[in-house]
Amino acid sequence: MDREFKVLIEDLHFAYDGFPVLRNIQLRVKAGELIGILGPNGAGKSTFLKILCGTLRNYQGRVMVDDLDLRSLSSREIAKKVAIVPQDSLLGFDFTALEVVLMGRNPYQRRFGREKVDDFRTVTESMMETKTWDLRDRLFTQLSGGEKQRVVIAQALAQRSQILLLDEPTSHLDISYQIETMELVHKKSEEGITVIAVLHDINLAAQYCQKVLLLSDGEPFAYGKTEEVLTREKIGFVYGVEVSVNRSPVTGRVYVTPISKRWRYKEALSGSRMVHLICGGNSGGGLMHKLREQGFGVSAGVINVLDSDHETAQSLDIPVVSEAPFSSISENSMRQNDQLIQGADVIVVSNLFFGEGNLANLRSALRAVEEGKEVILLSTDPIFSRDFTGGKATELYSHLMAKGALEVRNLDELVQKIGEQN
Numbered sequence: 001m002d003r004e005f006k007v008l009i010e011d012l013h014f015a016y017d018g019f020p021v022l023r024n025i026q027l028r029v030k031a032g033e034l035i036g037i038l039g040p041n042g043a044g045k046s047t048f049l050k051i052l053c054g055t056l057r058n059y060q061g062r063v064m065v066d067d068l069d070l071r072s073l074s075s076r077e078i079a080k081k082v083a084i085v086p087q088d089s090l091l092g093f094d095f096t097a098l099e100v101v102l103m104g105r106n107p108y109q110r111r112f113g114r115e116k117v118d119d120f121r122t123v124t125e126s127m128m129e130t131k132t133w134d135l136r137d138r139l140f141t142q143l144s145g146g147e148k149q150r151v152v153i154a155q156a157l158a159q160r161s162q163i164l165l166l167d168e169p170t171s172h173l174d175i176s177y178q179i180e181t182m183e184l185v186h187k188k189s190e191e192g193i194t195v196i197a198v199l200h201d202i203n204l205a206a207q208y209c210q211k212v213l214l215l216s217d218g219e220p221f222a223y224g225k226t227e228e229v230l231t232r233e234k235i236g237f238v239y240g241v242e243v244s245v246n247r248s249p250v251t252g253r254v255y256v257t258p259i260s261k262r263w264r265y266k267e268a269l270s271g272s273r274m275v276h277l278i279c280g281g282n283s284g285g286g287l288m289h290k291l292r293e294q295g296f297g298v299s300a301g302v303i304n305v306l307d308s309d310h311e312t313a314q315s316l317d318i319p320v321v322s323e324a325p326f327s328s329i330s331e332n333s334m335r336q337n338d339q340l341i342q343g344a345d346v347i348v349v350s351n352l353f354f355g356e357g358n359l360a361n362l363r364s365a366l367r368a369v370e371e372g373k374e375v376i377l378l379s380t381d382p383i384f385s386r387d388f389t390g391g392k393a394t395e396l397y398s399h400l401m402a403k404g405a406l407e408v409r410n411l412d413e414l415v416q417k418i419g420e421q422n
């Protein structure tokens with residue numbers, strides 16, 4: 001067996017009462033890796049963790065922990081190697097938070113044994129790390145969902161095991177504790193602890209996990225480096241939603257933005273004309289409202305996150321292709337924008353300013369007009385006064401008009417032109 005791996009899983013299959021839930025799982029995890037398990041509800045994520053921590057034992061296949069077959073280990077031996085933070089911690093009796101964390105030391109105590117100084121030191125450290133020390137005398141049952149979650153994480157840390165399993169560790173936490181928890185988990189992995197975390201928030205996984213196992217209906221759909229697994233295509237296939245995937249210039253990590261399906265369906269059903277809006281820098285918000293009022297379907301892009309047009313699109317539930325804040329349009333975003341353009345009847349270019357960063361939007365409009373799409377340029381101000389590309393945008397406008405794009409001077413004229421084609 002390969003000692004290189006802290007956890008090694010081969011051909012894992014599992015069924016509840018003959019109902020197959022996990023099929024054909026293979027996984028190799030090294031010491032200190034932080035792995036995210038993602039997948040839709042019911043994909044088998046919690047079941048997978050329950051197998052890894054020894055709760056479910058009637059599986060098929062091989063699960064090796066520290067080069068030892070999990071089946072050959074007693075519960076106590078497993079607890080020294082693997083700690084779990086379950087999805088719901090049901091503690092019926094009135095234990096204090098300190099007592100709950102002390103339970104993490106059970107694998108190290110003799111039957112009816114008393115805690116030693118060592119146990120108290122470990123518990124104190126774990127409670128300090130999870131910011132639960134101040135809660136130590138409170139009754140666990142009376143804590144808030146987020147406080148309970150942090151206490152249970154402290155309990156798992158107090159177990160001092162080399163493998164930490166977390167089942168949605170941030171589900172009850174506010175954003176600040178979500179980040180703190182993930183930072184703590186990340187730090188633990190840097191200290192050499194192997195972390196396997198079921199996460200529902202794809203962006204937390206994108207931010208913190210080195211690798212992701214994407215489960216689909218009990219089977220591994222993809223396993224590998226986070227940015228190789230969290231692609232538009234794979235997320236779209238497994239979750240059945242449209243997303244855009246971009247890279248943050250701040251963290252350098254990928255992040256995922258869902259594109260609302262609600263309006264798409266509504267608009268497709270209503271049979272109204274679909275307008276794709278190329279805008280940004282506050283040139284498109286008013287247009288979005290106006291076009292919606294007039295009963296047109298609207299999509300938009302590419303717009304930078306934090307741009308006021310982006311916020312308007314999101315508040316109106318308009319499908320929008322997003323780019324990271326203050327970043328140039330990436331190839332990936334441009335391709336996604338081209339797809340929205342394909343689905344539109346009319347492309348409108350608003351009265352926006354052009355720099356090198358958003359010139360790709362104009363090129364998309366040019367490709368659209370060349371393919372016979374209707375393109376309308378709303379030029380309240382002449383393009384040369386909005387061109388900060390040394391003339392490239394102005395030149396693209398000339399090409400656009402030469403290929404048949406129509407230029408209008410105000411909003412009413414624009415709405416009339418879109419309506420005329422109805």
Ligand SMILES: Nc1ncnc2c1ncn2[C@@H]1O[C@H](COP(=O)(O)OP(=O)(O)OP(=O)(O)O)[C@@H](O)[C@H]1O
Nearest residue numbers: 016017019021039040041042043044045046047048
């Ligand atoms: N004790 C059980 N007995 C029978 N079926 C179960 C049991 N626990 C879970 N299941 C079923 O197994 C499947 C996988 O459940 P599991 O909880 O592992 O999924 P999950 O991916 O963690 O879901 P979620 O994201 O909703 O937490 C589901 O169809 C669920 O209904």
